[in-house]
Every structure is written in C-alpha cells, then in structure tokens.
Amino acid sequence: MAIAKTENIWHNGKLIPWDDACLHVMSHVVNYGSSVFEGVRCYSLPSGPAIFRANEHIQRLVDSAKIYRIDVDFTRDEIVAGMLEVVGRNGVWPCYVRPIILRGYGEAGVNPFNSPTEVYIANYAWGKYLGSDAEQGVDVCVSSWTRIAPNTLPAMAKSGANYMNSQLIKMEAIINGYAEGIALDANGYVSEGSGENVFVVRNGVLQTAPLGNSVLPGITRDSVLTIAKDLGIPVVEQGIPREMLYLADEVFFTGTAAEITPIRSIDKISVGKGTIGAITKQIQREFYGIVGGDKPDRFNWLTPVPVRSKQPVGV
Numbered sequence: 001m002a003i004a005k006t007e008n009i010w011h012n013g014k015l016i017p018w019d020d021a022c023l024h025v026m027s028h029v030v031n032y033g034s035s036v037f038e039g040v041r042c043y044s045l046p047s048g049p050a051i052f053r054a055n056e057h058i059q060r061l062v063d064s065a066k067i068y069r070i071d072v073d074f075t076r077d078e079i080v081a082g083m084l085e086v087v088g089r090n091g092v093w094p095c096y097v098r099p100i101i102l103r104g105y106g107e108a109g110v111n112p113f114n115s116p117t118e119v120y121i122a123n124y125a126w127g128k129y130l131g132s133d134a135e136q137g138v139d140v141c142v143s144s145w146t147r148i149a150p151n152t153l154p155a156m157a158k159s160g161a162n163y164m165n166s167q168l169i170k171m172e173a174i175i176n177g178y179a180e181g182i183a184l185d186a187n188g189y190v191s192e193g194s195g196e197n198v199f200v201v202r203n204g205v206l207q208t209a210p211l212g213n214s215v216l217p218g219i220t221r222d223s224v225l226t227i228a229k230d231l232g233i234p235v236v237e238q239g240i241p242r243e244m245l246y247l248a249d250e251v252f253f254t255g256t257a258a259e260i261t262p263i264r265s266i267d268k269i270s271v272g273k274g275t276i277g278a279i280t281k282q283i284q285r286e287f288y289g290i291v292g293g294d295k296p297d298r299f300n301w302l303t304p305v306p307v308r309s310k311q312p313v314g315v
C-alpha cells in the first residue's frame with residue numbers, strides 16, 4: 001500500500017513538514033538497523049478520532065529503546081502527547097501512527113553510542129492490512145524461516161532489525177501465494193507471523209505462545225487475552241506444537257495492522273470448517289465493538305485526539 005503523505009511529522013518535539021523528515025545515508029540506522037518503533041492505530045469513532053492503547057504502545061517503544069541502551073530525551077507521556085499532536089494537526093483519520101526512535105548521523109562504525117538519538121512520529125491514512133477479504137479468513141503457510149532465536153536479537157523489542165527476519169517470512173509467503181507465513185521458534189514451537197501474534201482454539205480453550213517463544217508482546221494479543229478472560233473463555237499461554245495448527249478448531253492472527261484476522265487454512269489444510277470460528281467471532285465482536293465506539297470502552301483503551309474539526313481532511 002502506497003503511503004498517503006500528510007502535512008506534518010513530529011521530530012524531536014516539533015512538527016516539521018513531511019518532506020523535511022530526511023536522514024543522511026550515513027546515519028547509523030541506515031547502515032546498522034539501529035531503530036525501534038511502534039505501529040499504532042487511530043480509530044474513527046462517532047465522537048471523533050481516538051488512539052488505541054496509546055500508553056501501552058509507547059511504553060513498549062521506550063522499553064525497546066532501553067533494551068538497546070538508546071537514551072531518549074522524551075518521556076513516555078511526552079511521546080504520547082506527540083502522537084496526539086501530530087494526528088490532531090494533520091487531521092487524517094482513521095490512520096496508522098508510526099513513532100520511531102533511531103540512531104542518526106554521528107560516527108562511522110558499529111559502536112552506536114556517539115550517534116544522536118532522533119525521535120519521529122508520522123501518521124497516514126490506513127485501511128485493512130491482509131486484504132478486504134480478510135474477514136472471511138486468510139490462507140497461510142508455515143514458514144521455512146525460523147523466528148529470531150533467544151539471545152540473538154531480542155524478540156521483546158520492536159526493532160527495525162527484527163524485521164529482516166519478518167521480511168523473509170513475508171516474502172516467502174507472498175511468492176508462494178499465501179497471505180502470510182507463521183514462523184516456528186528455535187525449538188520448533190509456533191512463534192508468530194511476520195507481523196502478528198497467533199491464537200489457536202482447540203476444544204473451547206484459547207491458546208497462544210508465551211513470550212519465551214520469541215514473540216513480540218503484542219498489544220492486540222494482550223487485548224484479546226483481556227477480552228477472552230472477561231468473557232469467561234479459558235485461556236492458556238503455552239508452547240504450541242506445529243501440528244496443533246492443523247488440528248485446531250480455530251486459528252487467528254492478532255496485530256495492530258491485522259487486528260483480528262481469522263485463518264482458514266494452513267499449508268492448504270483447512271482450519272476447522274474453513275470458516276471463521278465461534279470463539280474468534282465472539283472476540284472480534286467485542287474488539288471491533290469497542291474500537292468502533294459501538295460498545296463502551298470498558299478497559300480504557302481509547303485516547304481521544306483533540307481535533308479542530310470532526311471531519312477528517314481528504315480521507
């Protein structure tokens with residue numbers, strides 16, 4: 001999907017024109033992948049735009065920076081305020097928000113300590129990620145690529161470098177005609193897709209991989225666990241063997257982009273009846289009800305964006 005440019009990008013505390021948000025090719029991040037970032041959704045509610053789980057996303061961002069020893073001049077709350085400012089000023093929603101912290105232009109060489117930290121926040125209009133048919137379920141494969149192993153690249157950090165692994169998974173899936181690939185971890189347990197956590201339902205029990213299986217601590221994953229517990233659906237976080245993917249009654253992806261996307265086949269084996277399952281539907285109803293404003297925001301997940309006009313600009 002082409003990026004639909006907006007007017008402003010937040011850079012180190014100030015709004016700058018979209019076209020001025022440029023980096024030198026010799027920046028540390030370009031050469032060594034030294035970035036951490038977030039992907040956040042701003043939904044359109046009848047009351048106006050609202051950012052989904054703003055604090056949790058930016059907490060994960062500052063956690064990612066901490067793992068990589070990146071000093072950041074802004075607090076979590078200041079970066080959250082930056083998101084509200086840029087989305088409000090650009091007047092574009094529903095949208096995707098991309099805060100990114102990176103090592104900029106300073107010194108040559110792998111040592112990152114003498115390259116300055118740059119913080120940017122961009123936003124742009126954004127629709128469905130895995131295609132408009134995704135509500136019916138997507139066809140996926142198990143990737144031949146293994147997810148990054150523990151103590152190689154930290155899976156709990158959302159770093160740009162991790163997405164080289166994700167790109168291999170995604171490209172293989174696309175080339176073979178699938179919407180997405182599911183990667184196994186270094187021990188052969190189900191890990192995740194290139195940009196999604198995976199949930200499995202078997203005999204009424206919802207299962208997902210624990211953080212020890214090299215998964216990103218997904219904000220949507222956490223939201224689904226919260227909804228499921230609230231609805232009284234039994235939940236376990238445990239290692240999922242590959243074959244469980246083929247035996248499950250229901251499988252679905254969760255992610256900011258994918259939201260809750262049912263999976264209808266894996267490696268051309270039908271998941272359950274090959275249609276969206278009852279538990280997936282039940283959780284989807286709650287999730288989309290809350291983010292669409294049809295159900296009360298009972299978990300306090302939505303932060304309203306102050307805007308000048310209730311009407312988005314040019315969307």
Ligand SMILES: Cc1ncc(COP(=O)(O)O)c(C=O)c1O
Nearest residue numbers: 195196197216218219220255256
């Ligand atoms: C590798 C990976 N796993 C899982 C997820 C889902 O996380 P979240 O629900 O926070 O978007 C993402 C998306 O950010 C991702 O890139």
